[in-house]
Amino acid sequence: MPVHSKQGRKHTKDPVETVIPAPCPLSPSLDETLQEISLRIGTSSDVIIRRFTNESLSSLSLAFIYIDGLVNADTVNQTVIQPLMEHVTLKSDAITADKAYALIKDQMLPIGGVQEGKTVEHMLSLLFEGYTLILFNGLTMALAADTSGYEKRSVNEPTSQGVIRGPKEGFTESLRVGTSMLRRRLKTSDLRIEEYKIGQRTGTGVALVYLQGIASEAVLAEIRRRLDGIITDSILESNYIEEFIQDGGLTPFPTIQNTERPDAVAGGLLEGQVGIIIDGTPFALLAPSTFFNFFQSSEDYYQRYDISSFLRLIRYGAFFVSMLLPALYIAVTTFHQEMLPTTLLISLAAQREGVPLPALAEALLMELTFDVLREAGVRMPRTIGPAISIVGALVLGQAAVSAGLVSAAMVIVVSFTAISNFVIPSLAIANSIRLIRFLLMLIAATLGLFGIMSFLMVLLIHLAGLYSFGVPYLSPVAPMIPRYLKDIFIRVPLWNMPMRPKTSLGKETRRQGPDQKPQSIEDQKKKAQLSGQQKKPQGEDQA
Amino acid sequence: MHSKEQVSALQISFMVMLFEIGSTPLFLLGGKAKQDSWLAMCAGSVSGLLLLLLLLWIQQRSRGLDLIGMLRFHFGGTAGSIVGWIYCLYFAYQSMRNVRDLGELTSLTLLQTTPMSITMLVFILIALYAIWKGTAVLFRLPEVLLPIVLFFYGLLILLLGIMGSIDFGRLAPVFEGGLRPILDAALPDIVSFPFGQMLVFLMLWSLWEKPGVPVRNTISAYIAISLFLIFMNALNVAVLGPTVAGISQLPFLKTVRTLSNLHFVERLDILVTIQLFVGLLIKMMVFYFCAVKGISGLTGKPMKWWVFPVGAVIYGASFVERDYSQHIAIGLGPSLKIDPLFQIAVPLLLAVSILLRSRFKSTPS
Numbered sequence: 075m076p077v078h079s080k081q082g083r084k085h086t087k088d089p090v091e092t093v094i095p096a097p098c099p100l101s102p103s104l105d106e107t108l109q110e111i112s113l114r115i116g117t118s119s120d121v122i123i124r125r126f127t128n129e130s131l132s133s134l135s136l137a138f139i140y141i142d143g144l145v146n147a148d149t150v151n152q153t154v155i156q157p158l159m160e161h162v163t164l165k166s167d168a169i170t171a172d173k174a175y176a177l178i179k180d181q182m183l184p185i186g187g188v189q190e191g192k193t194v195e196h197m198l199s200l201l202f203e204g205y206t207l208i209l210f211n212g213l214t215m216a217l218a219a220d221t222s223g224y225e226k227r228s229v230n231e232p233t234s235q236g237v238i239r240g241p242k243e244g245f246t247e248s249l250r251v252g253t254s255m256l257r258r259r260l261k262t263s264d265l266r267i268e269e270y271k272i273g274q275r276t277g278t279g280v281a282l283v284y285l286q287g288i289a290s291e292a293v294l295a296e297i298r299r300r301l302d303g304i305i306t307d308s309i310l311e312s313n314y315i316e317e318f319i320q321d322g323g324l325t326p327f328p329t330i331q332n333t334e335r336p337d338a339v340a341g342g343l344l345e346g347q348v349g350i351i352i353d354g355t356p357f358a359l360l361a362p363s364t365f366f367n368f369f370q371s372s373e374d375y376y377q378r379y380d381i382s383s384f385l386r387l388i389r390y391g392a393f394f395v396s397m398l399l400p401a402l403y404i405a406v407t408t409f410h411q412e413m414l415p416t417t418l419l420i421s422l423a424a425q426r427e428g429v430p431l432p433a434l435a436e437a438l439l440m441e442l443t444f445d446v447l448r449e450a451g452v453r454m455p456r457t458i459g460p461a462i463s464i465v466g467a468l469v470l471g472q473a474a475v476s477a478g479l480v481s482a483a484m485v486i487v488v489s490f491t492a493i494s495n496f497v498i499p500s501l502a503i504a505n506s507i508r509l510i511r512f513l514l515m516l517i518a519a520t521l522g523l524f525g526i527m528s529f530l531m532v533l534l535i536h537l538a539g540l541y542s543f544g545v546p547y548l549s550p551v552a553p554m555i556p557r558y559l560k561d562i563f564i565r566v567p568l569w570n571m572p573m574r575p576k577t578s579l580g581k582e583t584r585r586q587g588p589d590q591k592p593q594s595i596e597d598q599k600k601k602a603q604l605s606g607q608q609k610k611p612q613g614e615d616q617a
Numbered sequence: 618m619h620s621k622e623q624v625s626a627l628q629i630s631f632m633v634m635l636f637e638i639g640s641t642p643l644f645l646l647g648g649k650a651k652q653d654s655w656l657a658m659c660a661g662s663v664s665g666l667l668l669l670l671l672l673l674w675i676q677q678r679s680r681g682l683d684l685i686g687m688l689r690f691h692f693g694g695t696a697g698s699i700v701g702w703i704y705c706l707y708f709a710y711q712s713m714r715n716v717r718d719l720g721e722l723t724s725l726t727l728l729q730t731t732p733m734s735i736t737m738l739v740f741i742l743i744a745l746y747a748i749w750k751g752t753a754v755l756f757r758l759p760e761v762l763l764p765i766v767l768f769f770y771g772l773l774i775l776l777l778g779i780m781g782s783i784d785f786g787r788l789a790p791v792f793e794g795g796l797r798p799i800l801d802a803a804l805p806d807i808v809s810f811p812f813g814q815m816l817v818f819l820m821l822w823s824l825w826e827k828p829g830v831p832v833r834n835t836i837s838a839y840i841a842i843s844l845f846l847i848f849m850n851a852l853n854v855a856v857l858g859p860t861v862a863g864i865s866q867l868p869f870l871k872t873v874r875t876l877s878n879l880h881f882v883e884r885l886d887i888l889v890t891i892q893l894f895v896g897l898l899i900k901m902m903v904f905y906f907c908a909v910k911g912i913s914g915l916t917g918k919p920m921k922w923w924v925f926p927v928g929a930v931i932y933g934a935s936f937v938e939r940d941y942s943q944h945i946a947i948g949l950g951p952s953l954k955i956d957p958l959f960q961i962a963v964p965l966l967l968a969v970s971i972l973l974r975s976r977f978k979s980t981p982s
Contacts, residue, residue, distance in 0.1 A: 409728065413887060521739070523887060524727045527894050528739050532746060538757040539750040552757035554627055 097193040104135055104211035110194055111139065120144075126158065134174050135211035144204040146223025149185075154206050154219050157182050171212040178208065179217055187220030199277065226251070232334035232356075234501060240376040244334040249279045249353035255336035256283055256351075260343065264288070270301055278309035279353035285343045287582045288574070293362055293543050297348055312352045312359050319361075321541050326509055328502035329542035331360040331367055338372040344585070345574050362542035364549055366562045369393070371499040374565050383564035390563065392497035397507040399491045400437045401518035401526055403484070407433045409522035425481040434519035436480050440488040441512065443469070448492070550575070567591075623826035624756045630831075630838035631759035632903070633818070637842045638766065639900040640718065640893055641811045642849035643869040647802035651859040652788050655851035660803035662843035665812025669839055671964055672815060676822045676830045678971045684819040685914040688963075691970040700963065701915050707959050708817070708908035709927060713934040714948060715901035716740055719894070721941045726870070726890055737935055744902040745928045748909060749921065752824055755906060762895050769888045770849070773873055776885070777856060782875050785855045809956035811846070814900075815839070816960045820907040905931060 101107045108123065115121055124138040136158070140150055161182060169177075179188065189205070191197045197207050197216055204222025229251065232244030245252045253267050268282040282301065284294060300319040309315060316330045331347075333339060334356050339349045342360040350359040360367075369389050374382040407426070411419055429436060447466040454462055471489075474480045491511070498504040510533070517525040540547035550558035560566040561575045569590035574583050593601070647657030679687045684704060689697035719740050720733040728736060747755050777783050792799075805813075822830050853868045856875060862868040873885050909927050913920040938944045 410887075521731065521736075522728055523890070524723055524731075524736060524894075525739070527891060528743055531743050531894075531898065534758065534761060535743070535747045535750060535754060538761070539754040546753075546757070548757060548761065552760035553625060553753075554631075554760045556627075 097195050099193055100191075100197070100209070100214045100216055102212055102214055104137055104209055107194070107209055107216075108137060111198070114194065114198060124155070126155075134169055134171060136174075137209045138206055139201060139209065140206040140221065141201060141204070144202070144224050145206060145221040149221045149223060150206050153184050154208070154221065157184070158208075171210045175210055175213055175215065175217070183217075183219050185219045185221070189218045189220075191216050191218060202277065229255075235333060235335055235338070235371075235499065237371070237373040237376065240373050241335070241337045243336065245336060245351070245356040245358055247354050247356055249281055249351055252336070252351040252356075252358065253281055253283065256340060256343070256349070259336060259340040260285065265343075268298075272301065272304050272306070272315070273309040274305075274307055276308040276310065276354075280309065280315060281351045283339070283343065283349035283351060285346075288344065288346050289348050290346060293545070294348060296543050297350075297361065301350075309352065309354075311355045312350070312357045315350060315352060316359055321543065323540070325536065325540055326506040327365070327537065327540065327547070328368070328500075328506060329361070329363060329540065329547065331363040331500065332357045332502060333360060334358075335372055341372055341375065362545040364542060364545060365503075365537060365547050366551070368500040368503040369498065370561070375568070379565050379567045383566075386564060389497055389499065392494035393503075393507065396491050396494035396498070396504070397511055397514065398526065399487055399494070400441060400511060401514035402523075403487045404433045404437055404515055405518040405522045405526055408519060422481075422483055425483055428478040429481050430478070431480075432519075433484075434515060436484050437487070437515055438512070440474075440480055440484055441491070441515070444488055444492050445508070624752065624821075624824045625826055626831040626834040628756040628760060629818075629821070629825060630834040631763050632756060632821070632899075633815070633835055633838040634842045635759040635763045635766065635896070635899050636814070636817070636903055637811055637839070637846065638763075639811055639896040640715075641846055641896075642770070642853075643867050643889070643893055643896075645853050645862045645865075645868045646807050646810070646850060647799075648863040650799045650802040651793065651863065652854055653791065653793065653799050654802065654854060654859070654862075655788070655847050656791070657799045657802040657807060658843075658847045658850045660799055661807025662812055662847065664804065664808045665815065665843070666836075666839065668808065668813055668961060668964070669815050669836070671968060672819055673830055673832055673835065675964060675967050675971065676819060677832070678975075680828060681823055683821075683823045683910065683914065684816075685911050686823075687819070687967055691967055691974075698915055701911060704959065704963075705908045705911040705915070707955075708820075708904045708911060709931050709934070711814075712744075712901050712904035712908060713931045714944075714952070715897045715904065716931060716935045717938065717944050719897045719901070720935065721944065722867075722890075722893060722897075726886060734936070738932060740898065740901070741928050741932045743898065744905050745924055747902055748906050749924050751920075752906075755902065756824075758902075759899065762899065766892055766895050769892055770845075773876075773885065773888060774852065776876055777852070777872070780876060782856050782872075783852065785851070787855050787858045788851060805957050806953055809953055809960060812843070813956060813960035816964070817903055817907050819964075820910055821903075 098110065101110065112121075112123075120142045122138075122140055122142050126136040126138065127134065138150075138155060158178065179190070187205075189200060191200065192215055197209075197218060200218040201207055204220070204224060205218040206221045208217040208219065210216065226248045227246050229243045229246055231242045235244075243255070245255065256267075257265065262285070264286040266284055266286050270280040270282065271277050272280050280301065282294075282297065297319065301315075304315070304318045306314070306318070312332055316328075316332070320329050331342070333342075336358075339351075339358050339360060343349055347360045347362065350361070352358070369386060371385075374386060377385075406413055407422065414422070426433075431439065447462070450462055451459070451466075471485055475482045475485060495504050495508065514526060514529055517529050521528070537548055538546075538552055546553055549555065550562065557573065558575045560571050569586070569592065572584055572586050572588065572590070574585050645654060647654035647661065650657040675687065679690065682690065685697075685701040688700045688704070691697065692700055716737050720737040723736045724731070724733050747758065818835070822835075825831055849869070853862050853872055856862075856872045857865070857868055861871070865871045867889075870886065870889050873889050876885055905927065908931075909920055909923045912923045912927065916923075938947060
């Protein structure tokens with residue numbers, strides 16, 4: 075290896091080449107162009123190059139290039155190759171390349187998406203999107219016809235965010251399917267979709283989706299700036315984007331939501347959020363997101379408001395249980411036994427009698443065991459599932475207790491903690507407290523309840539200092555905006571929420587007309603009478 | 618995007634309320650007036666309101682300045698700076714008292730064996746973290762904490778009501794010794810703590826996002842929280858009776874312990890401890906913050922410069938007192954004596970200076 079001087083290194087400081095080489099124009103000679111292209115893409119077996127010449131071989135020479143598997147073969151054959159080969163004019167000797175180009179472009183391609191290009195790079199990028207290239211001898215221009223059609227998964231029910239009532243379709247890996255699902259839900263000219271290509275090797279399509287006038291311009295500008303700033307090799311999943319654009323600072327909490335549900339994205343857009351759909355993954359992003367967004371499920375709006383409010387309170391409760399329960403158990407059994415009722419204390423003490431481990435070790439052991447089982451449950455082949463669950467249930471429950479390794483109370487604590495963790499609708503925030511839980515357990519074992527309170531206080535200060543694209547993470551609670559609290563801890567009836575409940579909003583803050591409360595026939599009669607009396611005191615006969 | 622550290626009127630209201638609650642409901646203030654202690658509280662809060670009006674008036678007349686700025690403006694550069702430094706020390710001292718309070722109370726109720734130096738260090742570090750994060754974050758905390766604190770107080774009051782432990786008959790006879798003992802208890806002790814401590818808002822009002830002073834918010838918050846404190850005072854006496862309430866160290870803890878025959882949770886001490894923790898923390902944080910803000914105003918250095926040194930001083934100072942009895946003795950003795958100086962005398966001087974200045978200004982024109 076040649077020794078690089080320090081100066082030489084400074085010139086190429088980025089590992090990923092940020093310097094884009096000057097685009098290579100198409101050569102007038104078809105052979106040269108083809109040579110250049112095959113030099114660039116090598117001899118891949120899926121690249122199909124098809125030459126076409128007219129009978130006299132003199133005036134016109136064309137080539138089709140497409141990638142097998144990215145195109146729909148029927149489309150290519152029927153709408154590109156067949157018309158060109160059978161067309162009479164193209165077969166005549168008199169035709170020049172110029173004329174053929176214009177003819178093909180304007181009249182012969184029964185396809186919506188036809189693009190022109192002048193550089194090899196442009197043509198190649200179209201080729202990789204499933205276009206069929208048509209190259210002409212003697213011209214520095216080329217045509218590309220959209221013949222893309224690749225195998226994709228059909229629309230299925232979202233697996234990570236199920237609902238009982240509500241739409242059952244989820245995003246698929248295809249970007250276009252995703253945007254179409256949003257278009258179908260939001261039939262308004264305000265729905266804007268801006269497309270980005272991110273990732274130098276993957277060239278992943280990323281669509282920024284928002285509702286003009288509802289999303290805040292400042293937030294949009296910030297998201298665009300951050301998306302433009304991404305220089306990386308690859309974007310394979312939405313988390314790549316998430317990590318590149320989320321607000322700086324170390325935090326275990328997510329500041330961007332992800333969802334598989336198009337209705338959740340549509341709902342977010344209507345409340346002023348901005349959606350980001352990424353090609354190749356069914357998980358779309360929603361930003362800016364506050365802490366409380368992660369506790370809202372789309373089903374909250376598909377059910378009656380009373381039950382939704384109740385469920386939402388349960389979720390917050392479950393959040394705290396999932397974070398605190400093992401720590402509280404440790405603190406109470408280690409430091410503050412006097413807090414328990416005497417009978418419970420005796421029963422607990424009796425259980426812990428034969429357990430060889432201190433409460434902290436017992437709790438850590440069981441929590442880790444559960445996390446192992448959980449991870450196994452995600453990774454294992456489907457067919458082994460039942461075996462694992464039997465082993466898990468037996469190991470975690472019955473056997474560990476009867477072997478005297480852990481106390482029965484500890485099993486209850488761990489199971490309830492685990493179940494509570496699954497109540498939280500967003501996996502992102504549920505995962506963040508999985509880690510915090512361990513920290514809390516250690517603190518509870520050293521400083522008891524005082525430690526737990528202190529840590530919660532630190533957590534609160536941390537959360538109060540977080541921002542998601544300039545929106546305070548704890549808004550609308552801190553800083554408090556009272557009229558936005560209608561959809562945070564409880565959900566009031568839809569007709570009682572005339573304003574959009576977000577702190578990052580554009581101009582259109584009102585979402586429904588006034589007086590949307592449903593009225594019974596009696597109410598209407600009364601109202602009519604009242605207004606009748608007010609308007610015309612002389613009275614009307616039919617009343 | 619969020620560099621402007623400004624505070625809304627609502628946040629100031631919440632801060633006033635949580636700051637005033639602090640640890641106050643845990644103690645029986647005005648215990649000297651026996652069953653009339655709640656009347657002493659009334660008298661104290663009314664006098665405190667007058668003081669608050671004075672402070673608001675001063676702030677109104679010196680737009681955009683905090684206490685340090687006012688002192689320097691009215692007393693001249695050198696004298697003002699000296700008084701300013703003394704004020705910063707005073708704030709740090711008050712902060713230290715809260716730290717020590719918490720250390721003592723924690724070792725009394727929660728962690729008997731853990732050394733106080735550790736609990737106090739944790740406490741200081743929490744406050745330090747919040748102040749390091751900046752004004753905006755500091756003022757967001759009450760918005761989350763106040764509802765929680767009030768909820769727990771409400772829960773305890775509800776439980777006490779259900780258990781039938783509240784007997785307002787214990788408050789009779791009203792005015793047993795006439796007005797005299799009530800006023801004796803109220804002035805100046807109750808005025809100094811907690812109502813006179815509203816003085817710190819001279820450091821905080823200027824952070825309001827709008828020009829001027831949030832007069833309506835401050836006063837309504839003050840009145841609401843005064844009523845709450847008076848009620849809590851009466852509640853303690855109504856549950857325990859004047860004698861027991863008067864002699865116990867933490868009457869509210871005792872009040873709550875009467876709930877032990879609920880047979881659900883043997884002792885609800887934990888709720889009281891949470892109240893105490895939150896109340897003391899906020900109070901201590903505000904004093905700490907004022908000290909830091911004051912010194913940064915005096916030295917012209919950014920606040921982050923002084924967060925650590927001031928924290929270290931407060932932490933170190935919290936060890937000076939030998940034990941709890943000395944802590945209490947100083948708190949009830951010399952400390953109460955100098956409070957009026959800071960809370961009343963200097964503001965009065967400022968007010969006089971403002972009056973004189975406005976007169977001098979108006980006569981030549």
